[in-house]
Amino acid sequence: xxxxxxxxxxxxxxxxxxARLRELFPTLELQLDRHKRAASVxxxxxxxxxxxxxxxxxxxxxxxxxxxxxxxxRNEIPWLADRHVNAQTGEACLCVRSExxxxxxxxxxxxxxxxxxVRPYFAAQFFYDTHGYWPKDAARSHGRDGxxxxxxxxxxxxxxxxxxxxxxxxxxxxxxxxxxxxxxxPCGSGLVLRDCHSTVLRDFRERVSPEHAAAxxxxxxxxx
Numbered sequence: 001x002x003x004x005x006x007x008x009x010x011x012x013x014x015x016x017x018x019a020r021l022r023e024l025f026p027t028l029e030l031q032l033d034r035h036k037r038a039a040s041v042x043x044x045x046x047x048x049x050x051x052x053x054x055x056x057x058x059x060x061x062x063x064x065x066x067x068x069x070x071x072x073x074r075n076e077i078p079w080l081a082d083r084h085v086n087a088q089t090g091e092a093c094l095c096v097r098s099e100x101x102x103x104x105x106x107x108x109x110x111x112x113x114x115x116x117x118v119r120p121y122f123a124a125q126f127f128y129d130t131h132g133y134w135p136k137d138a139a140r141s142h143g144r145d146g147x148x149x150x151x152x153x154x155x156x157x158x159x160x161x162x163x164x165x166x167x168x169x170x171x172x173x174x175x176x177x178x179x180x181x182x183x184x185x186p187c188g189s190g191l192v193l194r195d196c197h198s199t200v201l202r203d204f205r206e207r208v209s210p211e212h213a214a215a216x217x218x219x220x221x222x223x224x
Contacts, residue, residue: 005039005061006032017064017109024111028055037061041068041110045122053077053122057114067100068110070118077125081142084121094121096140096150097212098173147220154208157200158187167221173204173213 008014009032018030021041028043041057054073060066070092072085079085084093094117095103103116127135140146152161155169168186172179179201181194189196 005037005059005063006034008064009039013064017111021110025114028114030110039063041114045114045119047119047122047126051126053125055114055118057110057118059110064109065106067104068113070094070121083125083128084142092121093142094118096147097216098147098154098208099150100212101207101209144220147216151216151220154204158197160187164188167217169201169204170213170217170220172201173208174210174217176210178205 009018009030021028021030025043025045028041028045031040031042033039038061039059041055041059043055044052045055046052053076056071056073058069058071060068072079072090072092074090077083077085079087079090081087085091086093094100100117104113124135140149148163148166151166151170155161155166158165158169165186165188168188172186179193181198182192185191185193185196185198186201187197193201
């Protein structure tokens with residue numbers, strides 16, 4: 001995949017996006033490292049009156065296609081899986097990988113990513129620190145349980161969200177090749193895809209990248 005950083009930010013779309021970020025989040029700064037061909041957003045993000053969190057957001061070389069990574073200050077949030085933080089790296093788990101495009105559709109900018117994913121993440125963390133439990137429907141379970149929850153919602157249009165169906169769907173989404181119409185539909189009906197849920201599977205593939213599906217599959221159904 002061709003690197004778009006920092007050249008993206010020299011383009012008309014990049015300049016427009018940077019201006020929108022400055023306008024909506026004046027306490028955040030877009031930083032470019034042209035030598036390393038890297039970009040990040042750093043600063044302080046306010047959640048409520050007198051409540052703010054350090055924001056350290058790295059953009060992947062493939063941005064604006066790839067998904068940014070939020071790194072957590074362990075002085076603010078413990079590096080624990082139960083707090084939706086990778087205990088080894090400090091990477092925030094903003095959502096299940098398959099749901100990134102649900103919250104941040106293709107073509108969306110950094111301001112939307114921060115508003116729909118980063119701000120709610122920090123708000124839920126503050127709620128947990130205040131009350132000792134998570135706000136209702138604020139976050140998935142962590143690990144395999146959260147992945148299964150996400151794919152159970154995703155596969156609801158198939159009429160069956162059992163584990164075998166979820167696994168079959170994940171394996172299709174993790175494949176680089178698009179499924180063919182003569183292949184069995186993962187819903188388990190016994191029909192071929194063209195006569196069953198081809199439209200639904202096409203929508204799944206538009207929302208979930210093969211890389212994210214493969215990573216989820218490795219956790220949800222390891223060594224299978």
